[in-house]
Amino acid sequence: xxxxxxxxxxxxxxxxxxxxxxxxxxxxxxxxxxxxxxxxxxxxxxxxxxxxxxxxxxxxxxxxxxxxxxxxxxxxxxxxxxxxxxxxxxxxxxxxxxxxxxxxxxxxxxxxxxxxxxxxxxxxxxxxxxxxxxxxxxxxxxxxxxxxxxxxxxxxxxxxxxxxxxxxxxxxxxxxxxxxxxxxxxxxxxxxxxxxxxxxxxxxxxxxxxxxxxxxxxxxxxxxxxxxxxxxxxxxxxxxxxxxxxxxxxxxxxxxxxxxxxxxxxxxxxxxxxxxxxxxxxxxxxxxxxxxxxxx
Numbered sequence: 001x002x003x004x005x006x007x008x009x010x011x012x013x014x015x016x017x018x019x020x021x022x023x024x025x026x027x028x029x030x031x032x033x034x035x036x037x038x039x040x041x042x043x044x045x046x047x048x049x050x051x052x053x054x055x056x057x058x059x060x061x062x063x064x065x066x067x068x069x070x071x072x073x074x075x076x077x078x079x080x081x082x083x084x085x086x087x088x089x090x091x092x093x094x095x096x097x098x099x100x101x102x103x104x105x106x107x108x109x110x111x112x113x114x115x116x117x118x119x120x121x122x123x124x125x126x127x128x129x130x131x132x133x134x135x136x137x138x139x140x141x142x143x144x145x146x147x148x149x150x151x152x153x154x155x156x157x158x159x160x161x162x163x164x165x166x167x168x169x170x171x172x173x174x175x176x177x178x179x180x181x182x183x184x185x186x187x188x189x190x191x192x193x194x195x196x197x198x199x200x201x202x203x204x205x206x207x208x209x210x211x212x213x214x215x216x217x218x219x220x221x222x223x224x225x226x227x228x229x230x231x232x233x234x235x236x237x238x239x240x241x242x243x244x245x246x247x248x249x250x251x252x253x254x255x256x257x258x259x260x261x262x263x264x265x266x267x268x269x270x271x272x273x274x275x276x277x278x279x280x281x282x283x284x285x286x287x288x289x290x291x292x293x294x295x296x
Contacts, residue, residue: 004029004064004150004182005050011058012045019045020206023059027150027184027199032176034193034214035186036276037203043186046203047154050184051080064149076106079148079181083155085139089128093121093138097145104146111178112145115171133164140168144175150182151175157192165189169196190273202276204283214272220257221275224265226250242278253278 005027012020020042027033037043048054049061052069061068064077087096093116101107116123119137127135136156143151153172157165169192176183187193193200200217202210210217221241229245238256245251253270254260260267270278 002029003027004031005184006062007049007059008061009059010046010049010056010061012042012049012054013057018057018206020049020203021058023208025201025208025211027182029149029182030180031199032173032183032185032197033199033201034197035184035201035203036188036190036193037209038280041203042206043203044154047080047152047184047186050150050152051078076104076146077149079143079146079151081136081139081143081151081153081156083158085136085156087127087135087139090126092124092126094123096127096138096142097123100142100145106147108145108147112141115141115144131164133160133167136160136164136168137171140171140175144179144181147179148181150184153183153185153187155186155188157187157189165192172196190276194272200272200276202279204280205287207283209279209283210275217275218269218272221253221255221270221278222260223268223270223274224252224254224260225268226265241282 003026005025007023007025010020010023010025011018023042023046035043035046045054049056050063050068052067052075064074066074066077068078069075091099097109097112097116100112101109113123116138119134121130121134121138127138130138140153140156157168160168172183172185173196175181183196185193185197198214200210200212200214201208227249229247229250238254238258241253241255243250243252253274
């Protein structure tokens with residue numbers, strides 16, 4: 001199997017409003033995919049469609065060769081850690097591991113116990129007494145010990161301090177290497193995505209704005225700057241993603257695989273944060289234009 005997720009014109013509507021629409025995606029097997037976008041962009045909707053927690057209004061989605069949550073075998077192929085890392089506060093870590101072994105045929109008990117020991121945690125400790133970072137690590141341990149084909153993480157480190165976030169990401173990458181699983185990681189923290197992810201999906205305004213391999217996307221985008229106001233639009237065969245002009249400076253972000261020969265511009269590569277923000281801003285501006293056109 002070459003792709004663990006295939007979505008075609010996927011959409012979800014709530015009470016007449018589209019939370020996600022026209023979503024066409026392919027996620028290659030073995031990849032770690034960062035899903036990023038502003039609040040209300042449709043990220044959680046996409047994750048819940050992937051896990052089978054909700055059903056699509058339009059289009060199709062296939063995960064690891066089958067319909068999400070279609071049967072017990074399909075459920076076993078998907079691991080999911082929700083944003084609030086839901087665990088049972090009154091139960092011990094050991095209780096959680098026993099529950100995981102009971103519910104999952106592919107459970108790797110040795111891995112789970114070894115990882116708890118490496119984290120320096122006592123299996124007898126009640127989960128309710130753990131720190132936020134420790135609870136997140138236990139939730140991740142259980143999701144990995146299930147040995148899924150794809151692991152889906154919904155803002156798992158949003159409330160953690162920088163050290164706990166780093167430890168979480170390191171543990172995630174170790175597990176990916178050990179089990180050759182794919183990961184779909186939703187996060188607002190671009191620095192974490194930069195460390196962990198080799199693929200990127202940018203969602204905004206309920207639509208996919210950008211998707212692809214991180215290295216390729218960064219290679220294809222350039223920042224162009226010129227002192228003073230440029231007299232017009234860019235005379236270039238590539239796609240102009242953003243264009244800003246003031247009395248002091250003109251700046252543009254262009255997507256093109258062709259070399260840039262105009263010596264009037266200073267050309268530099270964009271970083272991941274600038275790339276993400278550029279596409280998110282473009283979506284906001286496009287929505288504003290649509291609203292203005294509808295009002296006139």
